Amino acid sequence: MTVYNGISAAGLLCFIGFLVLFSRSRRSISFRVIVWGIALQVLFALFVFLVPFGSKCFLVLNDVTMQVIEGALAGIRFLFGPLALSPGQPGSIGFILAFQALPSIIFFAALMELLYYFGIMEWLIALFARVFVTVMGISGAESLCASAQIFLGIESNLTVRPYLKEMTRSELMVVLTTGMATIASSVLGFYVIILSGIFPTAAGHLLSASILLAPAAIIASKMIFPETGTPLTKGKVVHVEYEKAGNPIEAIINGSMTGVKMVVGIAALLIAFIGLVALFDSGLAYLGKVLGPALGRHIDISLNNILGYVFYPFTVAMGVPLEDAPQIARILGERIIMTEVKSYQDLSVLVQAGKIADPRSVFIATYALCGFAHIPSLAIFIGGTSTLVPERTKDIAVIGLWALFAANIACFMTGALAGIFYTGQAGILIGR
Numbered sequence: 001m002t003v004y005n006g007i008s009a010a011g012l013l014c015f016i017g018f019l020v021l022f023s024r025s026r027r028s029i030s031f032r033v034i035v036w037g038i039a040l041q042v043l044f045a046l047f048v049f050l051v052p053f054g055s056k057c058f059l060v061l062n063d064v065t066m067q068v069i070e071g072a073l074a075g076i077r078f079l080f081g082p083l084a085l086s087p088g089q090p091g092s093i094g095f096i097l098a099f100q101a102l103p104s105i106i107f108f109a110a111l112m113e114l115l116y117y118f119g120i121m122e123w124l125i126a127l128f129a130r131v132f133v134t135v136m137g138i139s140g141a142e143s144l145c146a147s148a149q150i151f152l153g154i155e156s157n158l159t160v161r162p163y164l165k166e167m168t169r170s171e172l173m174v175v176l177t178t179g180m181a182t183i184a185s186s187v188l189g190f191y192v193i194i195l196s197g198i199f200p201t202a203a204g205h206l207l208s209a210s211i212l213l214a215p216a217a218i219i220a221s222k223m224i225f226p227e228t229g230t231p232l233t234k235g236k237v238v239h240v241e242y243e244k245a246g247n248p249i250e251a252i253i254n255g256s257m258t259g260v261k262m263v264v265g266i267a268a269l270l271i272a273f274i275g276l277v278a279l280f281d282s283g284l285a286y287l288g289k290v291l292g293p294a295l296g297r298h299i300d301i302s303l304n305n306i307l308g309y310v311f312y313p314f315t316v317a318m319g320v321p322l323e324d325a326p327q328i329a330r331i332l333g334e335r336i337i338m339t340e341v342k343s344y345q346d347l348s349v350l351v352q353a354g355k356i357a358d359p360r361s362v363f364i365a366t367y368a369l370c371g372f373a374h375i376p377s378l379a380i381f382i383g384g385t386s387t388l389v390p391e392r393t394k395d396i397a398v399i400g401l402w403a404l405f406a407a408n409i410a411c412f413m414t415g416a417l418a419g420i421f422y423t424g425q426a427g428i429l430i431g432r
Contacts, residue, residue, distance in 0.1 A: 008319030008419030113255030307333025368415030
């Protein structure tokens with residue numbers, strides 16, 4: 001344990017206080033939601049990081065996930081040959097995102113659909129939903145959606161489609177925030193492949209982060225938009241509303257087609273946003289050249305640098321060592337514009353280049369980046385949810401921006417929690 005563990009603990013409290021400042025109704029904030037939400041996170045973190053049996057369980061899950069990813073890579077290598085070989089393998093020509101990582105989404109989407117067909121995902125979602133309703137006291141519909149977000153993506157909203165029309169603004173806030181603060185299982189393997197060169201047990205930690213992020217997102221949502229109405233499903237456990245495939249083959253086909261759409265969507269977003277940011281940076285660079293001579297010094301202006309300054313205080317508050325804080329801050333700032341895909345990729349590159357000194361920084365960043373908390377995701381969730389319930393479009397559009405803000409704070413809270421429990425010893429997943 002070091003002073004940075006204490007900084008992470010103080011940072012978690014600071015994030016709670018920060019949310020209070022932006023609350024739409026401070027008097028209506030439910031302390032039950034805050035206390036039990038943090039308690040759920042701490043209990044889970046204790047189980048994973050400090051209880052030997054819990055650590056072994058997640059190491060097993062890590063190994064199982066890696067075996068599943070290896071299965072996905074078999075299909076990718078068959079299709080793309082040498083282009084799909086990871087760096088270090090004989091015949092590899094280097095890391096190529098489009099051929100080595102993105103296609104894994106198709107496999108995982110098919111796997112998730114198959115698990116849904118057999119009732120496994122439905123059982124897991126119902127289990128988490130019951131915990132949230134019983135312990136945190138939130139409504140059944142928002143609990144169910146928040147639970148589904150741990151494993152699914154925008155399709156999670158389909159599980160509560162019958163309830164969306166009658167949801168309170170606070171419930172809609174939970175639906176949107178949990179969607180942007182968590183990740184879909186279908187992209188889990190994608191992130192693991194990106195991080196595998198620097199973080200051997202990334203799979204177990206990403207699973208852990210996805211679970212921890214759900215209560216953090218609920219806390220952030222309920223603090224900014226406290227419940228002031230009476231939810232239709234308050235205190236009730238509602239069942240999953242999701243159309244299953246007729247048979248396993250249909251499930252695989254449906255999942256694969258969904259995966260293809262995700263791959264195309266992610267690739268399109270990366271091309272568009274990275275290109276637009278590069279164009280914007282060109283303008284900023286020109287502005288720096290104009291202002292530099294007038295001020296008598298070189299000025300390096302870029303969007304990443306600007307966002308790095310904005311996110312620096314949050315990075316330090318999470319307990320990232322000061323020598324690495326500027327780099328991690330830029331990565332976190334980059335995520336909000338260019339998605340977590342680019343951020344994870346840049347994290348891997350920086351570590352391999354020796355530009356991030358402390359493993360603690362990688363550990364915290366892995367947790368803090370594990371979410372769809374970015375502008376491209378905002379468009380997807382607002383558009384997707386509005387399509388399901390067009391009569392609530394106005395509410396969803398307003399709540400969406402707040403949800404993006406809350407989702408980022410939820411990610412920082414989870415990063416701080418990871419920082420509290422990081423010790424660098426073999427007892428946790430990062431060092432077996």
